Amino acid sequence: MEKIKRQSLKSSFMEAVAITMLIVFLCSGLAIFGCYLLQKHILPDSNEVWLTQQTTAPDGTVTEAKMRYVLDDSPEPFGQLIADGQERNESQGQTSYMIERIESSYSMLSPKTRTAYRVSQICMMLLPFLFAVIGITLCAWWFYHKILEPPITVLMDATVHIQDRDLNFQINFSGRDELGQLCTAFEKMRQTLYENNRQLWSMLEERRALQASVAHDLRNPIAIMTGYVEYLQENRQGGTLTDEKLEKALANLGITAERMGHYTDTMRDLGAIEETEVHRREVELPEFLQHMADSLSILFQNTEVRFACDFHVPAGRVVLDGELLYRVLENLISNALRFAEHQIELAFYLEHGTLSATVTDDGPGFSDKLLQKKTALFYSEDTSGKHLGLGLAVSRVLCQKHGGTIELSNRLPHGACVKATITIKQ
Known part of the structure; x- marks a missing residue:
C-alpha cells in the first residue's frame, strides 16, 4: 500500500505566507512602477531647457522671449525668437541668447497636476503597506477557513455527539497534516469507545439474563423446601409424622439447601472472574x-x-x-x-x-x-x-x-x- 505523504501545518503555513509575500511584492512593484510612469508623464523631461532670447533696441529698449526646448541627440535648427508685438528686423538692435536648465520641474506644474503628483508620491509609499495588510489578512482568512476550520468543525461536532452519549457516527476527514492525524486518532478513540460501550451493554444484558436465569432456577429448590415444610407441618398436626418420614424430608431439604449453596458460590466466583485484568x-x-x-x-x-x-x-x-x-x-x-x-x-x-x-x-x-x-x-x-x-x-x-x-x-x-x-x- 502506498504510503501517504504527510504535510505539516508549519509547511502549509509557510507556503501560504510565501505565496502571499510574492503576490504582495508583485502588486507593490506594479503600483510603484505605475506611479513612477504617472510622475514621469506629469513632470517635464529632465532634458528640457529654457532658451532665452534678449534683444536690445537702438533706443535702449530691452525685450525678452523664452522657449522650452528639449536637448536630444539630434538637435534641430531654430530661427530667431520674436517677442510679442514685434516684427522681425535684423537691422534693429542686438540679440543675445541664453540657455537655462530647468532645475525644478515641479514648480512649473499647475495646481491640479501638482495634486496628482503628490497623490502619486503618497501612493508609492502607501500602496505597498496597504497591499501587505490586505495580503496578511487574506492569508490568515484563507489559512483558517481552508486549513483550520474544517477539522475543527469536525472535531467540535464529534465532541457534541460524545457529550450527548451518541457514538453512532463517523469522523470523515482526509487531511494529511497534524489536524488530520488528530481527526484520525479521534475516530479511533470513538471506535474504541463504541466497542467498549457495546461490550459493556452486552455484558449488562447478559448479567440481566443471568439474574433472571438464577431467579428462575432458584424457584425449584425454594418450592421444594416450601413443600417439605408444609408436608412436615401437616404430618405433625395429623400425628402421622414418623421418624422415617422426618429423616427423608430432612435429607431432601439438605440436598436442596446444598444446591442453593452451589448457586451462591457460582455467582461469587463469576463476579471474581469479571474483575480479572487482561495482560497481553x-x-x-x-x-x-x-x-x-x-x-x-x-x-x-x-x-x-x-x-x-x-x-x-x-x-x-x-x-x-x-x-x-x-x-x-x-x-x-x-x-x-x-x-x-x-x-x-x-x-x-x-x-x-x-x-x-x-x-x-x-x-x-x-x-x-x-x-x-x-x-x-x-x-x-x-x-x-x-x-x-x-x-x-x-x-x-x-x-x-x-x-x-x-x-x-x-x-x-x-x-x-x-x-x-x-x-x-x-
Missing part, C-alpha cells in the same frame, strides 16, 4: 499454540478420549494474553470431556486480527433449548446441581475481556462445537 504479551505462532495444546493434553490422562489438534495459523509474532486463552480452552475441554465418547478436536484459526479456537466432540451435542439460549451468560441443563454451567460462563466473560466471544453449535451427524474468539495485535 508478544508470542510466536504457532509454537506458542503448540505448547498450549501439549499442556492441555494432560487433561486426557486416565481417559479413553483421543485428543487431536490442528493449527491453521501462519508463522509470526502476535500480542495476546496466553494465560487467559489457556483458561478458556481448559474450561471448554473439561466440559467436552463430560460428553465426548471417543474424540475431542481442537483447531486454531487466525484471520483479520482474530484468533479463534474451536473445540468439537463426538458426544450428543447441545439441546435445542440450550442453543436457543446460547447468548446467555449462564445456563445449564444439569438438574442435579453439580454442574451449573460455570465453565461456559467463565469462558464467555474471559473472551469478552479479550474482545471476543463464545459461540455454541452442533456438528453433523452428532457432537457439540464451541468456538472461542479473541482479538489480537499483529
Whole structure:
C-alpha cells in the first residue's frame, strides 16, 4: 500500500505566507512602477531647457522671449525668437541668447497636476503597506477557513455527539497534516469507545439474563423446601409424622439447601472472574499454540478420549494474553470431556486480527433449548446441581475481556462445537 505523504501545518503555513509575500511584492512593484510612469508623464523631461532670447533696441529698449526646448541627440535648427508685438528686423538692435536648465520641474506644474503628483508620491509609499495588510489578512482568512476550520468543525461536532452519549457516527476527514492525524486518532478513540460501550451493554444484558436465569432456577429448590415444610407441618398436626418420614424430608431439604449453596458460590466466583485484568504479551505462532495444546493434553490422562489438534495459523509474532486463552480452552475441554465418547478436536484459526479456537466432540451435542439460549451468560441443563454451567460462563466473560466471544453449535451427524474468539495485535 502506498504510503501517504504527510504535510505539516508549519509547511502549509509557510507556503501560504510565501505565496502571499510574492503576490504582495508583485502588486507593490506594479503600483510603484505605475506611479513612477504617472510622475514621469506629469513632470517635464529632465532634458528640457529654457532658451532665452534678449534683444536690445537702438533706443535702449530691452525685450525678452523664452522657449522650452528639449536637448536630444539630434538637435534641430531654430530661427530667431520674436517677442510679442514685434516684427522681425535684423537691422534693429542686438540679440543675445541664453540657455537655462530647468532645475525644478515641479514648480512649473499647475495646481491640479501638482495634486496628482503628490497623490502619486503618497501612493508609492502607501500602496505597498496597504497591499501587505490586505495580503496578511487574506492569508490568515484563507489559512483558517481552508486549513483550520474544517477539522475543527469536525472535531467540535464529534465532541457534541460524545457529550450527548451518541457514538453512532463517523469522523470523515482526509487531511494529511497534524489536524488530520488528530481527526484520525479521534475516530479511533470513538471506535474504541463504541466497542467498549457495546461490550459493556452486552455484558449488562447478559448479567440481566443471568439474574433472571438464577431467579428462575432458584424457584425449584425454594418450592421444594416450601413443600417439605408444609408436608412436615401437616404430618405433625395429623400425628402421622414418623421418624422415617422426618429423616427423608430432612435429607431432601439438605440436598436442596446444598444446591442453593452451589448457586451462591457460582455467582461469587463469576463476579471474581469479571474483575480479572487482561495482560497481553508478544508470542510466536504457532509454537506458542503448540505448547498450549501439549499442556492441555494432560487433561486426557486416565481417559479413553483421543485428543487431536490442528493449527491453521501462519508463522509470526502476535500480542495476546496466553494465560487467559489457556483458561478458556481448559474450561471448554473439561466440559467436552463430560460428553465426548471417543474424540475431542481442537483447531486454531487466525484471520483479520482474530484468533479463534474451536473445540468439537463426538458426544450428543447441545439441546435445542440450550442453543436457543446460547447468548446467555449462564445456563445449564444439569438438574442435579453439580454442574451449573460455570465453565461456559467463565469462558464467555474471559473472551469478552479479550474482545471476543463464545459461540455454541452442533456438528453433523452428532457432537457439540464451541468456538472461542479473541482479538489480537499483529
